[in-house]
Amino acid sequence: MGVAAIRRNDARIEEAVAALKALLGDRLSTARAILDQHGKDESYHPVMAPDAVAFAESTEEVAEIVKICAAHKVPMIPFGTGTSLEGGVAALQGGVTIDVSHMNKILEVNAQDLDCRVQAGVTRKQLNEHLRDTGLFFPIDPGADASLGGMASTRASGTNAVRYGTMRENVLSLTVVTADGRIIKTARRSKKSAAGYDLTRLFVGSEGTLGIVTEVAVRLYGVPERISSAVCAFPDLEGAVNSVILIIQSGIPVARMELLDEVQMGACIAYSKLEGYQAAPTLFFEFHGTEAGVAEQIEMVKSIAGDFGGTDFKWATKAEERTALWEARHKAYYAALALRPGAKGWPTDVCVPISRLAECILETKKDIEASGMLAPLVGHVGDGNFHLVYVIDPDRPEELAQANALNDRMVLRALAMEGTCTGEHGIGYGKMDFLVAEAGEAVSVMRQIKLALDPDNLMNPGKILRI
Amino acid sequence: MGVAAIRRNDARIEEAVAALKALLGDRLSTARAILDQHGKDESYHPVMAPDAVAFAESTEEVAEIVKICAAHKVPMIPFGTGTSLEGGVAALQGGVTIDVSHMNKILEVNAQDLDCRVQAGVTRKQLNEHLRDTGLFFPIDPGADASLGGMASTRASGTNAVRYGTMRENVLSLTVVTADGRIIKTARRSKKSAAGYDLTRLFVGSEGTLGIVTEVAVRLYGVPERISSAVCAFPDLEGAVNSVILIIQSGIPVARMELLDEVQMGACIAYSKLEGYQAAPTLFFEFHGTEAGVAEQIEMVKSIAGDFGGTDFKWATKAEERTALWEARHKAYYAALALRPGAKGWPTDVCVPISRLAECILETKKDIEASGMLAPLVGHVGDGNFHLVYVIDPDRPEELAQANALNDRMVLRALAMEGTCTGEHGIGYGKMDFLVAEAGEAVSVMRQIKLALDPDNLMNPGKILRI
Known part of the structure; x- marks a missing residue:
């Protein structure tokens, strides 16, 4: 299977592979299954396999690999967990994929400074597991258990971004191998700096097109004294979104505020076997703070939601209940796919100023209904960011065309509202x-x-x- | 007075000035006083005057000016309020200073989205004055009443950064005129985006070396329900700094936390006629939040400060009392200069991880005492950031040399502690x-x-x- 990449340097790729083989031995693979696995992300994009996969184990080794590829003018594609959504890992012109998943060491945790430094292949769950006994946590959580190198490279965010920010705000510094194999560190460990160009932020979100991230230093946060989660269904989508807008405008520091439309909520109930919930437009909340602070937030949020018909708050205060709830939320994508066995997902996202969110979501929803497509809606709505997953058979051109048309309309709508074509998935080649x-x-x-x-x-x- | 710039293009500068005169008329000045005023910032750096000053009134006009200068290969220096501290406005190679202070329009306030867009010459006080009746405010406050274009260009921060972040976190997007006179907008108005390279953050802190900022969109915040300020003296510097470290590590969301050493506190008492305070190491605090939230923060902070000997909290809850207190803090630089009439100030700043702050400050203080220099210490210590002002006579080479030696030691110490050579003043040419x-x-x-x-x-x- 797979679409052929437009390869270049067919002659020189062999020389590069030979040189890499000499450097890496078994850690340079040209096995078909390995190549195909590395040419595909989690979306509907077809396999675009590289010519070889190099499994690097250190920054210095990445630099050596890059020097060899650069000398032979062979393309390089960094790879963490392969969970990107806009085709970021596809080897469009062939070349060598540099897999950093073996670079999974946690290099330092500076508890007193609320920061840590990890190799690029460390995943967010691995980091939080490591931090478990420290009283600290790392909040950024895209749905997948992505690597921190990948998350930095796509400027990832997730459910906690409304309170804790995205990778843009949370990366302190990066170690990067440049296109000619030099190793740079983009910043020091101090919380702020006015020293020169902000290379950290330039590489965050650059999707491997400017260099390869090999180490990531991020901020950590103290686990709040009190955490409460709640789920609240609304009679209509408009009420749910308007609640979100008012909560944000009131400055209530909710930690998470997620919208699922009735289709997505139905999918999650079925997929994660949630009991006692209804397939209605729903907000998932989480509150972090002191005992008194959380109580205060909850009271304000209940009052606002109540004004828009959201009254039936279901609470989860125990850690295991909360985990189950957020697991269900994080599996929304897989739940959407399960609605149509055998289909593929085309996830897309836009982000608009919060004042335009209701308009943008409601018009988009109308479009979906008119099209008759299956496209559940879910979103980090506190940031003005929401997703659709077009659940399609990518081998049926008419479905792809329909998804394309819907997507065009949604993105252009977001742009017309001074928003962005992607809040967190990145550009990729999609x-x-x-x-x-x-x-x-x-x-x-x-x-x-x-x-x-x-x-x-x-x-x-x-x-x-x-x- | 003044040092001669190493001019280039003496032949072509005349052609450029003639072309600019035709474009701008009276708004192109070559008057000596205007040139000198524009060649000098607020620090001890000597006057390095440009050949001409162009007063622009719009982004399009800046683009025209840039095109003329570029065609004649004449240097361009952007100028807001001239309050930089590392020689940022000095015309080191002559050329044309582009003064944007006439570009002082507030272009839009989107109260519902907590953001606004202003021309680059709008100052922070002007913006907050404009916002007064909206219930919103803009928190970033370097000591001077700087322009937002200048603040963006130097990645400014100030006393509120510990809670609200710096210009890095608070600029939403910029309009920039590139070196060849194109006009770009670096981002949309949505709160987050994963669309392409983060040009906003690249231009923030680039000090006019990559292009000229002509418009700035920034985040705004709701004025907190409750604001309380307090001043607390400590028996020694170590106790004050250790209080800060523990407050930050405890995650208490103080809005401001400023350290003044006994020399600086003495200077402020004298300069701003503060009554009832002592010339001792002192922390200035401000707490923002709900009634209950502020009460909670205060209790925690008092308990921590108490453990380090800081017991005598003086409170200011009325707006005018608070304003007087923070005015005194913001005038710390002028208060330091007033300690030695006729002297000039060499302000410098470093920033280190919070865990190293006490060590860094105490070693620096020991250095100062050993040198016998007058160098008050003040800092945004919640960020690990602190300043010295070497109060010197720059015409006495031995004083400059002594300040240089002290400064070298302080910066290299900060670097050795994984800190940065400047937390907020920028690099300039200093x-x-x-x-x-x-x-x-x-x-x-x-x-x-x-x-x-x-x-x-x-x-x-x-x-x-x-x-």
Whole structure:
């Protein structure tokens, strides 16, 4: 299976693979199954396999691999867990995938400074497991158990972003291997700095197109004294979204506030066997703080939700109940896919200013209903960010075309509302045209930067920008 | 007075000035007083005057000015209020200063989205004055009443950063004129985005070396229900700093937490005629939140401070009392200068991980005492950031040399503690060597970006990087 990549340097790739083999031995693979697995992310995008996969074990080794690939002008694609959603790992022009999943050491935890440094292959769950006895946690949680290198590279966020920010706010510094194999550290460990260009933020979200992230230093947070989760169903989507808007505008520091429409809620109930819930527009909340602070937040949120018809709050205060609830939320994507066995998911996301959220969601929902497509809606609505999953058979061109048309309309709607074509999934090769529509002339500045740092266009080519 | 700039393009500058005169009329000045005023910031750095000052009134006009300067290969220096501290506005190679202080329109306030967009010349006080009746405020407050364009360009922070972040976290998007006169917008208005490179963060802190900021969109915050300020003296500096460290590590969301050593506190008492305070190591606090939340924070902070000997809390809950207190704090620099009439100030700042703060401050203090210099210490210590002002006569080489030696030791100490050579003042041309010491190979990546976006090195040349 799989679509053939437009390979280049067929002659030189063999030389590069031979040199890499000499460096890495068994950790350089050209086995078909390994190649295919590395050419595919979690979305409907077809397999675009690389010519070889290099399993690196250190920053220095990544630098050596990059030098070899650069010398042979062979494309390089970084790979963490392969859970990207816009085709980020596809080897569009062949080349060598640099898999950092073996780089999974937690290098330091500075509990007194609320920060830590890990290798790029460490996943968010692994980090939190490691932190369990420290009283600290790392809040950023995209649905998948992604690697921190991948999360940094796509500027990931997730359910906690409304309170704790995204990878943009939470990465303190990165170790990066540049396109010519130099090793740089983007920042020091102090909380703030005015020293020179913000290379940390430049590499966060650059999707491997400017260099390869090998180490990530992030902020940590104290586990709150009190955590309470609640689920609240609403009679209609509008009431749920308007509650969100008012909660945000009131400055209530909710830690999580997630919307599931009735289709997605139904899917989650079925998939995660949730009992006592109804397939209605629903908000999932979580409150973090002191005993008194959480009580205060809850009172304010209940009052606002009540005004919009959301009255039936179901509470989960015990850790295991909360975990079950959020597990169900994090599995929303798989729950959506389970609605149509054998189908694939095309997940997409946009983000708009909070004042436009109700309008954007309701118009989008109307579009979906008119199309008759299966496309559950779920979102980190506290940030103005929401997702659709078009549940399709990608081998049926008419379904792809229909999803494309719906997606175009949704993204252009978000742009017209001063929003962005992606709140957290990234551009990959799925949204390059939308980036041009969104950023206009700024894309040419991005291109100048890309060409300065990667003049041969070897770093994850074909992603974010057309060169 | 003043040091002569190493001018370049003496022949072509006249052509550029003539073209600018035709474009701007009276708004292009070559008057000596205007030139000198624009060649000097608030620090001890000597006047380095430009050849002309262009007073722009719109983004489009800045673009026209830039095109003329670029065509004649004449350096361009952006100017807001001239309150930078590392020589940022100095025309080191002559050229044209582009003064944006006439660009002082507030373009939009989106109260529902907690954001606004202003022209680059709007100052922080002007913005907050404008917001007064909206229930919103903009928290970033460097001591001076700086322009938002300048604050963005130096990645400014101030007393509220410990809770609200710096310009890095609070700029939503920028309008920028590139070195070749194109106009770009770096981002949309949504709270987050994963669409392409983070140009916003790249231009924030770039000190005018990559382009000229003409509009700034920033986040706003609801004025808290309850605000309380307090001042607490400590028997020694160590106790004050250790209180800060423990408060931060406990996750108490103080809005402001400022340290003044006994020299600085004495200066402020004298300069701002504060009554009932003593010239001792002192913390200034501010608490924001709900009634109950603030009460809770205060209790925790009092308990921690008490353990380190800080017991005599003086409270200011009325708006005018609070304003007087923070005015005194913001005038710390001028108060320090007033200790030695006729002297100049050399303000410097470093920032370290909070766990190293006590060590860094106490060693620095010992150095100062050994030197016999007058150098009050003040700091945004909640961020691990503190300042010294060397109060010197810059015409006495031995004083400059002594300040230089002290400064070297302080910065290298901060770097050895994984800190940064500047938490908020920027590099300017005062700290370029330290940037190299701090960032190492990363400086070469910064240089690649600079040369890509400004190949002729015309944008504020001689700042941040040696090209």
